[in-house]
Amino acid sequence: MKYDFHNIEKKWQDRWEAEKTFIATDDFSKPKFYGLVEFPYPSGHGMHVGHIKAYSGLEVVSRKRRMQGYNVLFPIGFDAFGLPAENTAIKEGIHPRVVTDRNIEHFSEQLKRAGFSFDWSKVIDTTSEDYYKWTQWIFLKMFENGLAFRDTALVNYCPSCKVVLSNEDSQGGKCDICHSDIIQKTKDVWYLRITKYADKLLEGLKDVDYLPNIKMQQENWIGKSTGAFINFSIDGIDEKLRIYTTRPDTLFGVTFMVIAPEHPIIEKYRDRIANIDALDEYKLECQKKTEFERTQLVKDKTGVKIEGLCAINPANGKRVPIFIADYVMMGYGTGAIMAVPAHDQRDYEFAKKFGVDIIQVIEGGDISVEAYTGDGKMINSEFLNGYTNKKDSIARMGEEIEKMGIGELGVQFKMKDWAFNRQRYWGEPIPIVHCPKCGMVAVPYEELPLKLPAVENYEPGQGGESPLAKIDSFVNCECPKCKGPAKRETDTMPQWAGSSWYFLRYIDPHNDDAIASEEKLKYWMPVDWYNGGMEHVTRHMIYSRFWHKFLYDIGAVPVAEPYAKRTAQGMVLGANGVKMSKSLGNVVDPNDVIDVFGADTLRVYVLFMGDYGSAAPWNDSSVKGCKRFLDRVAELTNIAKGNGVTPELESAFHKTIKKVSSDIEDMKFNTAIAALMTLINQIFDHGSLTVDELKIFISLLCPFAPHISEEINEMLGSKELLAISPWPEYDEAKTVDSTVEIAIQLCGKMKGTVLVPADCDEDTAFKTIIDSGKLGDQLDGKTIVKKIYVKNRIFNIVAK
RNA sequence: GCCGGUGUGUCGGAAUGGCAGACGAGACAGACUCAAAAUCUGUUGUCAGCAAUGGCGUGUGGGUUCAAGUCCCACCACCGGCACCA
Numbered sequence: 001m002k003y004d005f006h007n008i009e010k011k012w013q014d015r016w017e018a019e020k021t022f023i024a025t026d027d028f029s030k031p032k033f034y035g036l037v038e039f040p041y042p043s044g045h046g047m048h049v050g051h052i053k054a055y056s057g058l059e060v061v062s063r064k065r066r067m068q069g070y071n072v073l074f075p076i077g078f079d080a081f082g083l084p085a086e087n088t089a090i091k092e093g094i095h096p097r098v099v100t101d102r103n104i105e106h107f108s109e110q111l112k113r114a115g116f117s118f119d120w121s122k123v124i125d126t127t128s129e130d131y132y133k134w135t136q137w138i139f140l141k142m143f144e145n146g147l148a149f150r151d152t153a154l155v156n157y158c159p160s161c162k163v164v165l166s167n168e169d170s171q172g173g174k175c176d177i178c179h180s181d182i183i184q185k186t187k188d189v190w191y192l193r194i195t196k197y198a199d200k201l202l203e204g205l206k207d208v209d210y211l212p213n214i215k216m217q218q219e220n221w222i223g224k225s226t227g228a229f230i231n232f233s234i235d236g237i238d239e240k241l242r243i244y245t246t247r248p249d250t251l252f253g254v255t256f257m258v259i260a261p262e263h264p265i266i267e268k269y270r271d272r273i274a275n276i277d278a279l280d281e282y283k284l285e286c287q288k289k290t291e292f293e294r295t296q297l298v299k300d301k302t303g304v305k306i307e308g309l310c311a312i313n314p315a316n317g318k319r320v321p322i323f324i325a326d327y328v329m330m331g332y333g334t335g336a337i338m339a340v341p342a343h344d345q346r347d348y349e350f351a352k353k354f355g356v357d358i359i360q361v362i363e364g365g366d367i368s369v370e371a372y373t374g375d376g377k378m379i380n381s382e383f384l385n386g387y388t389n390k391k392d393s394i395a396r397m398g399e400e401i402e403k404m405g406i407g408e409l410g411v412q413f414k415m416k417d418w419a420f421n422r423q424r425y426w427g428e429p430i431p432i433v434h435c436p437k438c439g440m441v442a443v444p445y446e447e448l449p450l451k452l453p454a455v456e457n458y459e460p461g462q463g464g465e466s467p468l469a470k471i472d473s474f475v476n477c478e479c480p481k482c483k484g485p486a487k488r489e490t491d492t493m494p495q496w497a498g499s500s501w502y503f504l505r506y507i508d509p510h511n512d513d514a515i516a517s518e519e520k521l522k523y524w525m526p527v528d529w530y531n532g533g534m535e536h537v538t539r540h541m542i543y544s545r546f547w548h549k550f551l552y553d554i555g556a557v558p559v560a561e562p563y564a565k566r567t568a569q570g571m572v573l574g575a576n577g578v579k580m581s582k583s584l585g586n587v588v589d590p591n592d593v594i595d596v597f598g599a600d601t602l603r604v605y606v607l608f609m610g611d612y613g614s615a616a617p618w619n620d621s622s623v624k625g626c627k628r629f630l631d632r633v634a635e636l637t638n639i640a641k642g643n644g645v646t647p648e649l650e651s652a653f654h655k656t657i658k659k660v661s662s663d664i665e666d667m668k669f670n671t672a673i674a675a676l677m678t679l680i681n682q683i684f685d686h687g688s689l690t691v692d693e694l695k696i697f698i699s700l701l702c703p704f705a706p707h708i709s710e711e712i713n714e715m716l717g718s719k720e721l722l723a724i725s726p727w728p729e730y731d732e733a734k735t736v737d738s739t740v741e742i743a744i745q746l747c748g749k750m751k752g753t754v755l756v757p758a759d760c761d762e763d764t765a766f767k768t769i770i771d772s773g774k775l776g777d778q779l780d781g782k783t784i785v786k787k788i789y790v791k792n793r794i795f796n797i798v799a800k
Numbered sequence: 801g802c803c804g805g806u807g808u809g810u811c812g813g814a815a816u817g818g819c820a821g822a823c824g825a826g827a828c829a830g831a832c833u834c835a836a837a838a839u840c841u842g843u844u845g846u847c848a849g850c851a852a853u854g855g856c857g858u859g860u861g862g863g864u865u866c867a868a869g870u871c872c873c874a875c876c877a878c879c880g881g882c883a884c885c886a
Binding site: 212213216217219220221223225227243244245246247258301325326327328329331332333336337338339340344345346347349412414534537538608609610611614615616617619621622623624625626628629631670671673674675676677678681741742743744745747748749750752753785786787788790793794796797798 | 801806813814815818819822824825839879882883884886
């Protein structure tokens with residue numbers, strides 16, 4: 001057969017489309033498989049080979065499932081709201097809608113050229129009105145349930161993009177979109193109360209099958225810690241200073257307090273504070289520091305003692321000074337701490353610098369040198385003295401502080417509420433009306449979708465307001481409640497909104513009455529296997545689990561966790577071993593590869609290049625190697641004759657079926673392909689194979705290289721598509737050879753190999769080894785001390 | 801600092817505690833060719849040797865075991881996440 005991949009690939013792509021081969025059906029009696037890949041943002045640059053790798057993993061699994069008789073949902077869509085389309089619109093003066101449609105079309109063409117078995121009847125676009133209608137619907141449900149709220153707070157603001165960013169979008173103090181430095185700004189913004197779900201998000205991880213590092217990152221991000229809240233009285237006034245600590249049992253070691261520079265108590269008692277000028281000056285200094293200076297220059301502790309306010313340790317009535325210092329953050333805990341310098345290194349450094357007392361309450365270490373953070377016997381702590389176990393002493397202190405009414409045990413999370421808005425045009429309008437009489441009023445459900453109005457200028461306002469604010473016809477409206485004049489919210493939702501529930505819409509994308517029908521949700525949910533990039537583990541993954549859990553709580557979806565299993569692919573690096581980027585000129589365009597080598601070669605290569613979960617550099621020569629393999633597959637048609645089995649190859653075939661089947665499940669695509677390469681080498685060494693065997697070979701190859709496999713299948717006279725033909729079965733008994741080569745060792749040293757019957761007993765194996773003469777005279781004059789025989793593997797003789 | 805992960809030929813990478821380097825690439829040699837490409841055949845961890853063969857080899861140092869890339873302890877390097885998180 002001549003391997004004319006251009007014609008072959010076009011031919012089968014057309015046929016799959018015509019026959020609706022990959023469309024998930026409503027046959028709920030069949031077992032289902034829902035495979036999900038992260039839908040792309042349709043950028044103007046088109047796809048790069050990283051997308052191909054990202055989708056090829058579950059593409060192979062989905063294709064195998066179909067052959068195994070599953071009803072498979074393997075959908076694709078476009079996460080199309082976002083700044084790049086809007087920036088193109090600003091630059092070129094084209095409506096973002098037009099830009100987006102153009103990009104989606106380009107992406108779709110590329111995806112189809114790669115031969116992916118997506119269900120194109122269920123494609124979704126987060127920017128279409130019948131999609132974002134439901135994004136808005138979910139937002140209103142959250143608003144109704146008190147999970148969407150407005151608050152004036154210190155927010156992360158990107159001066160370059162002119163938008164407020166969530167914590168997740170400003171990791172490391174850099175804007176996630178343009179990488180410029182984030183500044184802190186006080187602003188009235190929308191939040192989603194994700195912290196209410198912190199515990200559920202953490203607990204839910206116990207019930208899902210995510211890769212360990214994915215779970216770890218989520219746990220880390222949620223950042224649960226257990227401890228206690230304790231209220232310290234302030235001497236002379238009726239005020240409590242509430243602190244959070246993970247070691248309430250060190251309360252007797254408290255020698256001072258520290259509050260964040262922004263702590264409200266300073267403003268409240270300005271008049272009582274003798275050195276308010278010094279505090280104000282310090283506060284100003286802190287504001288000037290960049291995030292980096294404040295968090296990275298850990299060495300040098302700074303702060304100012306508050307003159308005029310003094311706290312009282314509720315455990316022993318001792319008066320302790322209060323400092324302001326920027327090593328305490330307003331955003332975590334209560335913005336105030338009790339300092340125990342003997343057992344906390346930061347407090348220790350601060351105490352040393354400011355000459356505060358250090359009282360040891362846990363035995364151990366040398367506190368003249370550094371804080372002791374290990375375990376030990378409690379001392380100087382009245383009722384806690386003698387406790388040696390931190391768990392017990394904390395529990396006892398918990399009881400005591402509750403008895404005294406000065407606090408309680410509690411938990412804290414690092415995760416913060418989700419700043420949920422962008423002051424930009426190309427996003428879902430937030431369906432809220434501000435009425436001077438009624439306050440914030442939800443747009444009635446029947447008025448959804450609240451559509452984006454046409455605007456002429458997409459530039460955001462200088463004061464950080466959305467371009468929508470300039471459209472009077474949009475802004476001015478009637479209050480749904482009192483019918484009086486009111487104004488619409490002009491912020492739009494952040495980019496993560498649409499992707500927080502898209503997996504639900506794939507199930508029933510054209511439903512006008514609900515997110516999806518109950519019956520279909522019951523059948524298809526949860527997603528059986530979700531694969532994507534590690535970069536989405538703490539943003540999209542957390543957000544979408546949160547939305548899903550909320551929808552579950554209001555009875556809109558039938559399962560608590562959206563994704564039963566989550567894996568991640570590694571990046572495709574440039575040929576020079578660094579991340580592909582336009583500026584470095586090392587980006588590989590999948591179209592170029594398909595033009596020269598074909599889609600099948602590209603698909604095989606991205607999976608063969610290395611461990612699926614690890615990053616690996618692109619290598620043009622290795623791509624050629626995969627093409628060579630497929631050329632040899634085409635050659636098989638020339639040496640296939642007759643039916644039945646070839647005795648010499650039978651076991652090799654059964655072994656390969658077994659290996660490819662299990663390797664696909666373990667995402668070990670590289671070794672699955674290597675097994676097929678090994679088999680083809682064996683076939684050519686033998687010189688021929690039967691038509692039945694060729695059919696098995698192309699069935700195993702089909703998920704990886706479907707076009708050439710279909711073509712050969714047709715040549716073999718099959719009328720049915722290979723894509724829905726049965727997956728080959730193997731016979732375990734036939735995966736073992738009748739004779740095996742075992743290694744001979746003398747005292748653990750390799751001395752050669754010998755052929756023995758499979759599973760033969762020790763005496764037979766020993767006799768075969770002696771008769772083989774492989775040990776020569778090496779046993780002469782020695783006594784055999786021990787014989788270790790591992791069936792079908794090794795015979796180790798220990799002799800002296 | 802804390803939490804994960806990874807260290808194997810020239811390169812990408814294989815190895816349920818049991819023959820290290822599968823498979824692919826590259827390189828070298830040969831065949832075909834006027835020639836090149838493509839294709840096919842062979843060699844390819846390293847050191848010594850004409851050879852048979854032997855020594856050494858999975859980041860470093862120890863340990864367990866008949867047997868360690870794999871298990872245990874200590875360390876080094878790199879990658880990723882979190883980070884004055886109380």
